[in-house]
Amino acid sequence: MCGFFGIIYSDERREMGEVLFKAGKRLSYRGYDTSGVGVVDGSGNVEIRKDVGKIEEVAEKHRFAELSGKKGIIQLRWATFGVPSVRNAQPHKDCTGEFLGAHNGNIINTPALRMRLESSGHKLMGENDGEVILHVIEDYYKITGDMVQAIVQGTKDLEGDFACIITKRDEDRMFVVKKGSSLFLGKGDGYYCASSDLASILDHTKQILTLSDGEFVEFGTDYFIVRDLDTGEIIEKNLEEIDLDIGTVEKGSFPHFMLKEIYESPQKAHSLIGLMSGNVVYDEGVDLINASPRVFITGAGTSYHSALLGTYYFSRISGKLLNISFASDFREFYAPVLEDDDLLIAVSQSGETKDVKNVCDVFREKTEGKIISVVNNLGSTIALLSDLVLPIASDIEISVPATKTFVNQAILFLNMAVLSAKKKMLNVPTIPFEKIPWILEKSIEISEEYVDKVIQAVDRFNEFYILGYGLTYPAALEGALKVKEVVYVHAEGMYSGEFKHGPLSIVHQDYPVFFVSTIEDKFFVLSHIQEVKTRLGKVITVAPEDPELEEVSDIFIPLPTDNPYLVPISATIFFQLLAYHLGVNRGIDPDFPKNISKTITVD
Numbered sequence: 282m283c284g285f286f287g288i289i290y291s292d293e294r295r296e297m298g299e300v301l302f303k304a305g306k307r308l309s310y311r312g313y314d315t316s317g318v319g320v321v322d323g324s325g326n327v328e329i330r331k332d333v334g335k336i337e338e339v340a341e342k343h344r345f346a347e348l349s350g351k352k353g354i355i356q357l358r359w360a361t362f363g364v365p366s367v368r369n370a371q372p373h374k375d376c377t378g379e380f381l382g383a384h385n386g387n388i389i390n391t392p393a394l395r396m397r398l399e400s401s402g403h404k405l406m407g408e409n410d411g412e413v414i415l416h417v418i419e420d421y422y423k424i425t426g427d428m429v430q431a432i433v434q435g436t437k438d439l440e441g442d443f444a445c446i447i448t449k450r451d452e453d454r455m456f457v458v459k460k461g462s463s464l465f466l467g468k469g470d471g472y473y474c475a476s477s478d479l480a481s482i483l484d485h486t487k488q489i490l491t492l493s494d495g496e497f498v499e500f501g502t503d504y505f506i507v508r509d510l511d512t513g514e515i516i517e518k519n520l521e522e523i524d525l526d527i528g529t530v531e532k533g534s535f536p537h538f539m540l541k542e543i544y545e546s547p548q549k550a551h552s553l554i555g556l557m558s559g560n561v562v563y564d565e566g567v568d569l570i571n572a573s574p575r576v577f578i579t580g581a582g583t584s585y586h587s588a589l590l591g592t593y594y595f596s597r598i599s600g601k602l603l604n605i606s607f608a609s610d611f612r613e614f615y616a617p618v619l620e621d622d623d624l625l626i627a628v629s630q631s632g633e634t635k636d637v638k639n640v641c642d643v644f645r646e647k648t649e650g651k652i653i654s655v656v657n658n659l660g661s662t663i664a665l666l667s668d669l670v671l672p673i674a675s676d677i678e679i680s681v682p683a684t685k686t687f688v689n690q691a692i693l694f695l696n697m698a699v700l701s702a703k704k705k706m707l708n709v710p711t712i713p714f715e716k717i718p719w720i721l722e723k724s725i726e727i728s729e730e731y732v733d734k735v736i737q738a739v740d741r742f743n744e745f746y747i748l749g750y751g752l753t754y755p756a757a758l759e760g761a762l763k764v765k766e767v768v769y770v771h772a773e774g775m776y777s778g779e780f781k782h783g784p785l786s787i788v789h790q791d792y793p794v795f796f797v798s799t800i801e802d803k804f805f806v807l808s809h810i811q812e813v814k815t816r817l818g819k820v821i822t823v824a825p826e827d828p829e830l831e832e833v834s835d836i837f838i839p840l841p842t843d844n845p846y847l848v849p850i851s852a853t854i855f856f857q858l859l860a861y862h863l864g865v866n867r868g869i870d871p872d873f874p875k876n877i878s879k880t881i882t883v884d
């Protein structure tokens with residue numbers, strides 16, 4: 282998964298390097314194995330500076346700040362094709378040095394293209410798939426003598442989901458292509474800019490053009506032209522004023538985006554609850570779910586866990602079974618049984634996760650069924666290909682470990698399960714939605730109060746079991762994922778009823794085991810706790826106030842709600858903060874954990 286940003290000004294700008302660096306920092310959560318910039322001055326001279334490492338390191342080492350130019354590109358890479366190295370870093374040039382470009386996504390036929398290009402005399406620097414784009418365009422430009430046709434013809438050879446930016450060094454225009462990965466265009470005073478991510482454009486302008494797959498844009502300093510990628514025909518599209526606040530993507534007084542975004546949960550939950558009460562799309566979504574004989578739901582990582590919690594909500598509250606799978610398993614398990622009147626719910630905060638997009642593709646291929654997407658990024662690939670988009674309205678989430686978006690996804694599913702039951706004239710449980718922001722505030726407060734005590738009890742261990750039961754099982758899985766992502770240790774979320782069937786053998790004196798429980802499920806959980814206690818394990822319980830649960834626990838974290846549907850959401854806040862503090866105590870940057878990326882747009 283990578284990110285790029287490009288800008289073209291009406292005149293030479295001394296601050297070009299600074300502008301590109303700032304945009305790159307906004308993109309840093311999308312990839313950071315290598316970083317690089319390419320600038321072109323008013324005479325068409327190209328300079329590229331790129332290296333292995335995070336944007337801050339590379340920018341300092343290669344003195345981005347001294348770069349000036351009339352147009353420029355920055356690209357940050359999360360390695361897929363080609364190891365992190367200078368020759369695989371982006372941006373790239375073609376053989377002639379006429380073309381400069383970068384991409385995000387995956388050109389899956391790169392090996393075959395490289396062979397074809399090299400056998401026809403091209404000299405490629407590395408193994409990166411972004412590089413082959415430049416050489417393909419170089420070939421077609423030689424044939425057509427025209428950038429538009431070179432792009433229309435050349436991109437037909439490129440297989441896979443990607444977005445890219447390319448410019449001919451002596452032209453006062455740039456081109457961006459959207460074919461399966463996110464891409465936005467922004468208009469400013471005397472410049473246009475484009476990026477794989479909204480955050481890096483919002484610094485400059487709120488005049489945004491959201492592009493659809495199969496479109497490419499030519500833009501100069503004071504114009505843009507959208508064309509169909511297949512035919513080259515012009516498509517009329519208008520810019521729109523986006524009302525996202527750039528402050529959203531600032532850390533403010535917080536040391537990390539992750540902490541800021543956890544603390545934003547109450548406010549974002551409040552916004553979503555308000556949005557859901559007045560917006561017809563959620564109602565339409567519930568109608569589709571209630572009307573469909575079979576519903577499938579899928580996601581990856583944290584979004585899978587919120588989807589799983591959603592299946593518990595729908596089965597418990599509305600008697601509706603949602604068939605769930607990991608996005609990467611859907612084709613293997615469910616594709617053979619799909620039928621035309623099936624419904625798919627695709628859950629993805631970024632709306633760019635390739636595993637989830639693959640599910641949408643196979644669903645489209647196999648059925649006439651509709652796709653509902655539950656996303657945070659409304660201009661995203663998955664949103665644009667679905668029949669109905671349900672916003673989770675968390676505002677941009679920068680930190681790689683998902684936090685506020687999980688909370689809002691869970692609230693969205695809870696709200697829809699209740700609405701589904703109401704429409705089926707069922708008795709619905711009392712859910713104090715209006716109290717949720719307060720419950721989240723208190724969850725944060727209580728978690729911060731207890732987290733040091735818990736860390737003292739567990740910090741010397743490098744493995745954790747987090748056990749849930751029923752509605753809290755998804756919370757246990759999500760809590761374990763947070764710990765894995767941010768603490769770099771093995772944490773396993775598990776059904777507490779399963780623990781005695783094998784994993785219990787690991788318990789020894791003081792071995793920590795976390796339990797998450799509702800009041801309704803405590804009788805089962807109490808016996809599961811005893812199984813650990815009798816083996817001298819240390820029991821840390823996260824649950825609503827309850828004397829019996831507190832009595833048997835070595836540490837008890839009292840959640841500020843006993844509503845069984847809200848307990849999993851409240852408990853997840855605790856694990857988000859536990860993971861955050863454990864990781865920071867170990868010198869880990871929680872926003873950019875090693876090896877992982879905010880959005881994985883490759884298989």
Ligand code: BG6
Binds near residue numbers: 632637881
């Ligand atoms: C992973 C992220 O790459 O993708 C996780 O590291 C995230 O934090 C998962 O939960 C799914 O992302 P999305 O955008 O599809 O919800």
